[in-house]
Amino acid sequence: MDQSKQQFDVVVVGSGASGGWAAKRLAEAGLKVALVDNGRKQSDSNFTEHMPSFQLKYRDQASELIRRTRPVQKDCYACMEYNYDWFANDLDEPYSTPKDMPFSWQGRLRITGGRTNVWGRQSYRLSDLDFKAASHDGYGEDWPLSYSDLAPYYDIVEEYVGITGIPEGVYELPDGKFQPPMGLTCAETLLRNRVKEKFGRTVTLGRSANLTKSINGRAPCHYCGPCERGCVTHSYFNSAFTTVADAVSSGNCTHIPDAMVYQVLMDGDRNRATGVLYIDRITRQPQEVRARAVVLCAQALESVRVLFNSANRQYPAGLGNSSGVLGHYLMDHITGGGANGELPELTGKPNLNGPNRPDGIYVVRFRNTHDGPRSKNFIRGYGFQGGGDVGFNWSAPGFGAAYKKALLDPITGIGLGGFGECLARWENYVEIDRNRVDTYGIPVLNIHMTYGENEMAMVKEMADSAAEMLEAAGAKNVRSTLRPSAPGWAIHEVGIARMGNDPRKSVLNQFQQSHDVKNLFVCDGAGFTSTACQNPTLTIMALCVRSMDHLMQEMKAGNV
Numbered sequence: 251m252d253q254s255k256q257q258f259d260v261v262v263v264g265s266g267a268s269g270g271w272a273a274k275r276l277a278e279a280g281l282k283v284a285l286v287d288n289g290r291k292q293s294d295s296n297f298t299e300h301m302p303s304f305q306l307k308y309r310d311q312a313s314e315l316i317r318r319t320r321p322v323q324k325d326c327y328a329c330m331e332y333n334y335d336w337f338a339n340d341l342d343e344p345y346s347t348p349k350d351m352p353f354s355w356q357g358r359l360r361i362t363g364g365r366t367n368v369w370g371r372q373s374y375r376l377s378d379l380d381f382k383a384a385s386h387d388g389y390g391e392d393w394p395l396s397y398s399d400l401a402p403y404y405d406i407v408e409e410y411v412g413i414t415g416i417p418e419g420v421y422e423l424p425d426g427k428f429q430p431p432m433g434l435t436c437a438e439t440l441l442r443n444r445v446k447e448k449f450g451r452t453v454t455l456g457r458s459a460n461l462t463k464s465i466n467g468r469a470p471c472h473y474c475g476p477c478e479r480g481c482v483t484h485s486y487f488n489s490a491f492t493t494v495a496d497a498v499s500s501g502n503c504t505h506i507p508d509a510m511v512y513q514v515l516m517d518g519d520r521n522r523a524t525g526v527l528y529i530d531r532i533t534r535q536p537q538e539v540r541a542r543a544v545v546l547c548a549q550a551l552e553s554v555r556v557l558f559n560s561a562n563r564q565y566p567a568g569l570g571n572s573s574g575v576l577g578h579y580l581m582d583h584i585t586g587g588g589a590n591g592e593l594p595e596l597t598g599k600p601n602l603n604g605p606n607r608p609d610g611i612y613v614v615r616f617r618n619t620h621d622g623p624r625s626k627n628f629i630r631g632y633g634f635q636g637g638g639d640v641g642f643n644w645s646a647p648g649f650g651a652a653y654k655k656a657l658l659d660p661i662t663g664i665g666l667g668g669f670g671e672c673l674a675r676w677e678n679y680v681e682i683d684r685n686r687v688d689t690y691g692i693p694v695l696n697i698h699m700t701y702g703e704n705e706m707a708m709v710k711e712m713a714d715s716a717a718e719m720l721e722a723a724g725a726k727n728v729r730s731t732l733r734p735s736a737p738g739w740a741i742h743e744v745g746i747a748r749m750g751n752d753p754r755k756s757v758l759n760q761f762q763q764s765h766d767v768k769n770l771f772v773c774d775g776a777g778f779t780s781t782a783c784q785n786p787t788l789t790i791m792a793l794c795v796r797s798m799d800h801l802m803q804e805m806k807a808g809n810v
């Protein structure tokens with residue numbers, strides 16, 4: 251049937267972490283859903299996690315060739331010869347920044363599943379120290395919801411996604427419904443024990459969306475390693491073969507790929523969204539999809555771009571922007587502070603052929619905790635990701651036989667890299683660039699973001715405290731790194747359609763429902779009121795499920 255003539259209950263834009271959940275939750279409840287996504291269809295036949303690089307034309311060594319069409323996307327470690335055509339062509343889909351404010355908009359995926367195809371899978375709950383951060387230290391705004399509101403939805407998401415982890419009972423990082431933990435290496439166990447003993451800090455297994463137990467026909471991980479190239483056994487969480495597949499197989503979800511959404515369509519008289527206008531990426535023709543409600547899940551920056559491009563007479567500053575807050579408070583995590591070293595007391599045998607555990611370790615936030623002392627230099631906190639294992643001595647000196655021998659001398663390395671909270675600041679914002687359109691004729695974003703004094707003080711401490719912990723664990727040759735990342739590099743952009751109770755100071759309510767247009771929801775990270783220091787995606791998914799349950803209640807009650 252011609253989709254433009256069909257009336258859906260809900261149109262969901264985007265098939266990634268949030269859109270997959272929105273489509274699944276609604277379609278399995280019996281609603282007719284159109285899942286409109288600008289990617290092409292993903293398939294297991296694209297997955298190359300077991301393909302050796304010698305089978306590739308350029309042996310995965312020709313990054314300059316990839317940069318010709320993807321100069322920004324190639325900055326992302328996960329964009330490689332194996333999968334670069336999953337990523338947007340930066341020349342076709344540009345954005346702009348002021349000259350002195352570099353912003354690296356990586357991870358723009360153009361295939362079903364969005365960023366979940368290539369994500370790092372680290373999955374952490376937020377705590378009330380995060381949801382109520384403003385009450386704790388007086389900066390910014392509290393979220394309009396509490397941990398207890400979201401906890402049941404974290405449970406739902408974790409049980410379906412499958413997250414390996416170790417419960418630790420730490421307030422700052424609430425435990426979840428974990429699958430059995432992947433093992434820690436000897437180096438990691440040593441660090442965990444000594445850091446607990448000397449500082450009382452918690453080093454735990456990274457909580458990662460990789461199965462250790464079969465669920466829903468998905469096999470446990472077999473430790474091959476490069477999940478960012480796909481997984482034929484469906485052992486990591488990628489919405490393409492989980493939530494989206496479930497939505498479609500319910501019989502209630504029509505997936506419309508290659509559809510670049512331009513605008514939300516409105517009935518101005520009734521102040522209701524009526525669907526979306528998109529450009530078909532293949533034919534370049536405009537098309538419409540009509541629905542009783544619109545749920546944007548296109549990734550924070552893309553969804554807000556759609557809202558700005560939907561400005562009309564009633565909402566001249568952008569749809570749902572009566573507050574003027576839309577586009578402001580852009581956040582990402584600051585990275586670039588950490589350390590690495592060697593643990594000579596541990597020996598072992600390096601191995602080139604795996605097993606390759608697709609996970610590492612995590613150091614739980616220990617600064618400015620709910621009941622600990624406050625730092626004089628900055629507010630909020632940071633966590634570390636890292637790992638340690640036995641490796642070859644790649645930097646051995648010499649050449650010939652002596653080099654070969656020295657190379658095989660095992661080195662037990664250990665490293666930590668920080669992820670720090672970024673404060674929500676009005677002056678970090680996005681707007682439409684009036685002078686530029688993408689290849690589909692859609693106006694692009696102009697992004698303004700810098701890190702402030704708080705983030706810079708924090709990243710400096712990350713480098714010092716990482717070195718301090720490694721040294722306390724007995725590491726030698728400890729080198730701290732301090733290269734603060736430019737905004738965008740953590741690929742955790744959130745906050746530009748913030749949630750709040752006061753419609754004059756926020757765009758969305760606690761259910762990610764527009765204060766202005768009641769049948770419009772934005773369920774990606776755009777609604778975050780603050781960014782915490784944990785990776786955002788688990789929270790994005792839990793919030794989305796909660797918001798979709800609210801949408802269904804409101805539809806039943808006749809309010810939407």
Ligand SMILES: Cc1cc2nc3c(=O)[nH]c(=O)nc-3n(C[C@H](O)[C@H](O)[C@H](O)COP(=O)(O)OP(=O)(O)OC[C@H]3O[C@@H](n4cnc5c(N)ncnc54)[C@H](O)[C@@H]3O)c2cc1C
Pocket residue numbers: 263264265266267268269286287288289326327328356357359360361362363364365366368369370371372373509510511512547548549550552553556741742773774775785786787788790
């Ligand atoms: C390399 C990498 C590593 C990461 N590691 C982690 C990690 O370890 N932990 C973590 O929590 N997060 C991680 N992230 C971030 C994580 O992937 C995102 O937070 C998450 O996927 C966001 O979900 P989303 O639904 O908002 O967007 P996405 O998952 O990106 O989905 C957005 C979807 O919308 C579609 N879309 C965009 N614009 C339009 C449009 N105009 N019209 C139609 N469709 C559109 C896209 O094609 C895509 O399908 C990582 C990201 C990358 C790239």
Ligand code: SF4
Pocket residue numbers: 299460461470471472473474475476477480481482483484485486606607608
């Ligand atoms: S490491 Fe595990 S989850 Fe990742 S691709 Fe291999 S089997 Fe799949």
